[in-house]
Amino acid sequence: MLGGWGEFVAAFAVFFLSHSIPTRPAVKGALVARLGSRGFTLAYSVLSTAVLAWVIFAAARAPVVMLWPWDLWQNHVPLTVMALAVTIAVLAIGRPNPLSFGGAHNERFDPENPGLVGWVRHPLLVALALWAGSHLVPNGNLAHVILFVLFGGFALMGMKLIDRRQKRVLGAEEWARLCNTKRKVTPTLNGVVRLVLAGVVYMGLLHLHGPVFGVYPLP
Missing domain, CATH: 1.20.58 (Methane Monooxygenase Hydroxylase; Chain G, domain 1)
Known part of the structure; x- marks a missing residue:
């Protein structure tokens, strides 16, 4: 033990x-x-x-120390929420984002056309929080409760810590300028490709979840 x-x-x-x-x-x-x-x-x-x-x-x-029993309906929570989490992650990875981590070519970031960052400043941490929160529901044993609660807390705390650090690194004035983003949806070819890729990744996770983790998410 x-x-x-x-x-x-x-x-x-x-x-x-x-x-x-x-x-x-x-x-x-x-x-x-x-x-x-x-x-x-x-x-x-x-x-x-x-x-x-x-x-x-x-x-x-x-x-294994069970805290609450499993029921079939619980599987639908991560099945639904993970579609959103995967979409957010795929739209964010490798895109300019000097306000958080996971960005690339941050010098190209434009607050007037920030893409997803205009809606979600820390998209990868939001995706992590969604993953943790949704998986907590059907996993009522102690180890997994600790796992998902700590990851969810890590994601939420990380947003505040990164804001504090980036404000210090960029300077308060520049940080405020970059945070003053426009919220708008501008369809682009890259965005459409990423949405399609998100669907592929989500379906891949569904099919690989059982063989890799030993848990089959589909009811």
């Missing part, structure tokens, strides 16, 4: 360290100088995905 919980705690510790150290301005600046902006984004994404997978598998291997 200690071994199961021990791995779970270790996985979470590595997750939080891997997300706090590389994003510190001095560390990130050195990494970007060595890897380039795109290289840093790619490396950070791969690291984040790998550590996230470890945390999820560690939760599955932790001792």
Whole structure:
């Protein structure tokens, strides 16, 4: 039992360290100088995905302590919410966003045409919060409750911390200018392609969820 919980705690510790150290301005600046902006984004994404997978598998291997029973209706919550979460993530990754993480070519960001950032300043953190909150409903065992509550809290707290850090890095005046975004929907070819890709990713997650995680989400 200690071994199961021990791995779970270790996985979470590595997750939080891997997300706090590389994003510190001095560390990130050195990494970007060595890897380039795109290289840093790619490396950070791969690291984040790998550590996230470890945390999820560690939760599955932790001792089972049920807090509430499972019911069929609960599966419909993540099935519905994850469609939105995936869409937000796919629309945001690799797009200019100097106000949060996960952006690329941030010098091209235009507050007059901010795209999704005009509606959601921290799209990847919003997607993470949606993922955590929706998956909490059908997973009533203690390890998964801890997992999804901490991830949801991490996403919500991260928004405030990133706002504070970017305001300091960019300067209060520039940060306020960039935050003064227009909220509008401007159809573009890139946006349409990303929406189609989001549908493909969502269907892929549905089909891979069972073989990879051992849980089949479709009722």
